[in-house]
Amino acid sequence: MALTQVSTGGVKDDAITKAKIPANQIEASELADGAVSNAKIASGAVGTNKLASGAVGSGEIAAGSILNSNISSSAAIAGSKLADNTITTAKVADDAITQAKINVPLTNRNLIINGAMQVAQRGTSSTETGYRTVDRFRLAYGNLDENLTQEQVDVASGTTPYTLGFRKAFKITNGNQTGGAGTNDFIIFGYKIEAQDIANSGWNYKSSSSYVTLSFWIKSSVAQDFKGHLYTPDGTQQIYAFATGSLSANTWTKVTKTISGNSNITIDNDNGEGFHVNIAPFFGTSFTANEVTENAWAAYNSGTRMKDNTSTWYTTNDATLEITGMQLEVGSVATEFEHRPFVDELLKCQRYFVKTDFTSHVTAYFGGSHLFRQIQFVCPTPMRTSPSFSVDGQESGGGTKFTLKTWSSDQNNSTNSAVHLHHTDYVHGTGSGAVHSVGVGIDFLASNSGSPPNGAGNHNVYACRMYGATFSAEL
Numbered sequence: 001m002a003l004t005q006v007s008t009g010g011v012k013d014d015a016i017t018k019a020k021i022p023a024n025q026i027e028a029s030e031l032a033d034g035a036v037s038n039a040k041i042a043s044g045a046v047g048t049n050k051l052a053s054g055a056v057g058s059g060e061i062a063a064g065s066i067l068n069s070n071i072s073s074s075a076a077i078a079g080s081k082l083a084d085n086t087i088t089t090a091k092v093a094d095d096a097i098t099q100a101k102i103n104v105p106l107t108n109r110n111l112i113i114n115g116a117m118q119v120a121q122r123g124t125s126s127t128e129t130g131y132r133t134v135d136r137f138r139l140a141y142g143n144l145d146e147n148l149t150q151e152q153v154d155v156a157s158g159t160t161p162y163t164l165g166f167r168k169a170f171k172i173t174n175g176n177q178t179g180g181a182g183t184n185d186f187i188i189f190g191y192k193i194e195a196q197d198i199a200n201s202g203w204n205y206k207s208s209s210s211y212v213t214l215s216f217w218i219k220s221s222v223a224q225d226f227k228g229h230l231y232t233p234d235g236t237q238q239i240y241a242f243a244t245g246s247l248s249a250n251t252w253t254k255v256t257k258t259i260s261g262n263s264n265i266t267i268d269n270d271n272g273e274g275f276h277v278n279i280a281p282f283f284g285t286s287f288t289a290n291e292v293t294e295n296a297w298a299a300y301n302s303g304t305r306m307k308d309n310t311s312t313w314y315t316t317n318d319a320t321l322e323i324t325g326m327q328l329e330v331g332s333v334a335t336e337f338e339h340r341p342f343v344d345e346l347l348k349c350q351r352y353f354v355k356t357d358f359t360s361h362v363t364a365y366f367g368g369s370h371l372f373r374q375i376q377f378v379c380p381t382p383m384r385t386s387p388s389f390s391v392d393g394q395e396s397g398g399g400t401k402f403t404l405k406t407w408s409s410d411q412n413n414s415t416n417s418a419v420h421l422h423h424t425d426y427v428h429g430t431g432s433g434a435v436h437s438v439g440v441g442i443d444f445l446a447s448n449s450g451s452p453p454n455g456a457g458n459h460n461v462y463a464c465r466m467y468g469a470t471f472s473a474e475l
Contacts, residue, residue, distance in 0.1 A: 110338040111193055111201060112136075112277070113348040115216075115326040117168040120152040121346075121355045131474055134170045135349040138474075141187040143284075146175025148187065153322065160252055161217045161325050165339050169219075169324035172281060174316065181311035183284040189323065192475040194384065195234060195274025198267045203330045205261040214277065215256045215334040216326040222313040223249040226321075227283065227306040230259065231276040235266025237300035241292050241307060244279075254325075256334045262297035271384050271433050273475045277328065280306065281321050282314035350380045354387075354471045362404065362442060362464045374422055375402075375440045375464045377471070382427050382434035384473040389421035389440065392468030402442070405463040418442055438471060 119135040126132035127147045129140050139150045153171040155162045172189065204210035220226070224247065230240040244255045267274050289304040298304075313319045325337050360375045391401045393414065401419060404411040422441030427434040442464075 107338070109327075109329045109335060110340075111197055111212075111328040111330075112191060112326050114345050115324075115337070116166055116339065116345070117152060117170050117324050118342050119346050119349045121349065121353060124152040126150055131353070131472075134168075135353060136191060137170055138190050138192070139172060139187070140190065143182055143185045144175060144187075145177045145179050148175055149173040155324060161254075164325070164337065166217070166324045166337075169217075169322045172321045174281070174314065174319040176317045177315060181282065181284060181314055183286045185282060185284045185314070186287060187281040187314070188278050188283070189281065189321075190276055190278040191326065192273050193275040193277075193328070194475065195268045195270050195272050198274045199269040201330050203261065205265045205267055206263050207261045208263075210261045211258050211332040212328055212330055213256065213258045213332060213334045214326075214328050215254065215337075217252050217254050217324050218244060218247065218279075219250065219252045219322045220247050220313060221250055221320040222316050223247060224310045224312045226279060226281065226313075227288070227309050228277075228279040229306050231278065231300065232265050232267065233273050233276070234268045236264055238262065238265050238297050239300040239305060240297050241294045241305065243294055243307070257295070258332050258334075259295075260297075264297065264299070277326070279323065280309060282311060283309050347381050351382065351384050352472070352474045354380065354383070354469075355392075356469055357465070357467050358469060359463060359465045361461050363461050375442065375466060377438045377440060377466075377469065379436055379438065379471070382430070382436050383471065384435075384475070385433070386424040386435055387421070387438065387471035387473040389419075389438070389472075390470050391419050391466060392470060394467045400467055402467060403465045405465065435473070440466070440469070 114134065114136045117134045117137070120133050121135055122132055124133055127149050129142075129147075131138050133150050134152050139148065141148055149172070151171045151173070153169050155166050155169050170189070172187075177185070198205065201212075203212050205212075214230075218226070226244045226247070228242050228244065230242070232238045240259060242257050244253070247253050283306065285308060287303060287305050288308045290308050292298075292304050292307045294307060313321065327334070327337050329335060329338075358377055360377065362375045393399050393401045399414045400412045402413050404413070420441050422439040424435045424439070425437045427436045
């Protein structure tokens with residue numbers, strides 16, 4: 001008997017196997033919606049080679065159905081396959097983005113020179129205000145009862161930041177401020193950046209969506225919050241107040257501040273002051289106001305530089321504050337500190353200050369009633385501008401400022417009045433923007449005064465050794 005039709009009920013379960021269905025006999029259009037469930041698809045049965053291009057859209061993937069474990073370690077998702085704003089901060093695991101995955105320069109990120117406090121050409125301790133110890137960093141103060149001490153010190157081993165490669169810090173030790181916290185008292189630890197270094201850094205400082213990030217390590221012997229501010233002196237002066245947050249006593253803390261640009265900022269493309277970073281151990285209320293908004297740019301006003309300061313540190317005799325690892329970089333992320341070799345940092349510092357003993361030659365001239373010579377000093381790197389000059393003399397305490405040498409004898413001289421800056425020579429094409437050598441004049445009131453015992457001789461050339469010569473082109 002011939003069968004003309006077989007109903008579904010007449011087919012025994014598992015009677016139709018895969019082997020009995022020819023290839024390509026069942027079209028997708030012949031499957032009822034929901035007929036093929038996940039349970040009916042064997043593991044690994046559907047490979048990427050079985051899916052037509054564009055067959056699976058994001059709307060056809062259930063939320064949470066693609067897990068990390070389902071993505072091959074060698075698989076790559078091209079940026080072109082991700083819709084705008086698909087990956088949000090909340091979807092990025094902590095520590096998932098490393099410095100190696102960030103498109104930032106590997107070198108010259110840090111706009112701060114000597115941020116690890118390695119170089120201290122002037123000395124390692126001073127009780128005077130200004131640039132006195134660690135190069136490029138300035139401690140200024142006024143109206144105090146007792147001066148502060150500024151020092152370059154060692155970072156204690158085993159601590160963080162020591163474990164991160166920092167070996168030196170800038171340390172401030174308070175005096176005994178017996179009169180208390182006066183309204184006009186101030187202490188400021190600061191760094192000034194050359195304007196052209198900011199202008200050419202890549203920071204769009206006029207845009208609120210472009211950023212620089214400041215980071216540094218700080219330790220105080222007194223638990224408190226410290227205030228600070230950024231300052232741009234060009235054009236209409238702008239100021240940006242910030243706070244370190246509450247510090248625990250005698251504990252190193254890393255402070256990070258991300259700063260947006262502002263349309264009111266002006267940065268000239270020149271060798272003048274362009275950007276200040278200031279941290280205040282204390283500022284009296286003549287310079288502060290609680291209505292100041294922190295973490296925002298505002299027009300500069302000398303009476304509203306930052307919020308009112310806590311005075312605990314300032315009124316604690318011999319309180320200390322230490323800072324190291326200061327970095328300012330373009331971008332909204334604080335990357336790892338850019339450690340640079342000592343010689344690199346020294347050379348960068350010498351654009352602004354040089355202290356050295358050096359030997360060159362001088363020529364003797366008779367002109368009227370005095371003897372005139374000149375000694376040439378070649379700068380180790382182009383200096384920012386024509387430097388001021390002084391000569392300190394031998395560090396051993398001998399007092400000799402310079403020595404004139406001949407084949408038979410030496411003539412030591414200890415007077416400062418005979419030595420002065422005679423002229424500066426500029427790097428070709430830079431105008432007054434980069435000094436490459438300095439002529440130091442040596443004058444004497446009498447025609448033979450200070451000359452070697454065997455006589456000066458008109459136009460004779462002598463070797464000359466200069467001791468403790470300093471050339472300063474600081475901002």
